[in-house]
Amino acid sequence: MTPDTPAPPSPQDFRQLHRLDVRWAEVDAQGVVFNAHYLMYFDTALSAYWRAMGVSLADLRRALGGLFYLRRAEVDYRQAARLDDQLAIGLRCRHIGRSSLSLQGAIFRQDTLLAQAALVQVWSGLEFPARAQPVPELLRELVADFDSGKEVLTLRLGDWDALGAAAGFVRQAVFVQEQGISPELEWDDADAISLHAVVFNRLGDAVATGRLLPDGHIGRLAVRRESRGSGVGQRLVQTLMQRAQQAGHAEALVNAQTRAAAFYRRLGFTERGEGFMDAGIPHIEMRCALTSL
Structure with missing residues (x-):
């Protein structure tokens, strides 16, 4: 490598890494x-890149009346990825032009660089044929702030009068529409006496919510599908645990859906007692001591 040659990227160069396993259908x-699948990996990671910022491509289309389309893709193959490899794919913006984003991508197996990519995404309106338009200032600031390590999601705490509409929007999408819970079971009197937390993205949309009851129970934790895997759920629970400790509680409690139990275990919760059904969904009581926060 000459002095003018940039050093190859490492996993630490990327704020967010999308992880996936190589499947049988992707190998010879x-x-x-197969070489073509590397572009699919980068495309999948691109969706995760936007999710980490709290938005989806569908959100951008709805809120800003436009979308990004791929203008150019170059892949530099270094080493082969193989069946059952666990890959980590990173993306970061290297330059924002008048109407385009220039992205650098890299695929790693642990710390080994397998492939690099240079991608150019162009912003356009929704008309056909697509025509390049200036990248909205909101997106310029969002991408620049995210890649520089700044916080791009806003967490607000308040009562039901202040945050009920936003919290209800997320809960309606997750619990009622996605999980099929009856609206009569979803809304209860506890909302009026709880502390609510809602996370908003830069578009002003609520993407996640949760509540803390006066007895230290954390509940109604919901993250919109587009934002899952971004860490926003962990941030919500940790914030509510801190508020529970400040309120004098020795432990935080949660009646977790059993499919979410592993998520809570990673945050220090342990199961207590036998499982039970609530709104037709298996649950388990979990607790976490707050003395170590």
Whole structure:
């Protein structure tokens, strides 16, 4: 490598890494990934990149009346990815032009660089044929702030009068529409006496919510599908745990859906007692001591 040659990227160069396992359908008879699938990996990671900022491409289309389309893609293959490899794919913006984003991508197996990519995404309106338009200032600031390590999501705390509409929007989408819970079971009198937390993205949309009851119970934790895997759920629970400790509680409690139990275990919660059904969904009581916060 000459002095003018940039050093190859490492996983630490990327704020967000999308992880996936190589599947049987993606490899040849020798167990090596077909070259074309690397572009699919980068495209999948691109969706995760936007989710980490709290938005989806559908959100951008709805709120800003436009979308990004791929103008150019170059892949530099270094080493082969193989069947059952656990890959980490990173993306970061290297330059924002008048109407485009220039992105650098990299695929890693642990710390080993397998492939690099240079992608150019162009912003356009919704008309056909697509025509390049200036990247909205909101998106310029969002991408620049995210890649520089700044916080791009806002967490607000308040009562039901202040945050009920936003919290209700998320809960309606997750619990009622997605999970099929009856509206009569979703809304209860506890909302009026709880502390609510809602996370908003830069578009002003609520993407996640949760509540803390006066007895230290954390509940109604919901994250919109587009924002899952971004860490926003963990941030919500940790914030509510801190507020529970400040209120004098020795432990935080949650009646977790059993499919979410592993998420709470990672935050220090442990199961207590037998499982039970609530609104037709299996639950388990979990507790976490707050002395170590």
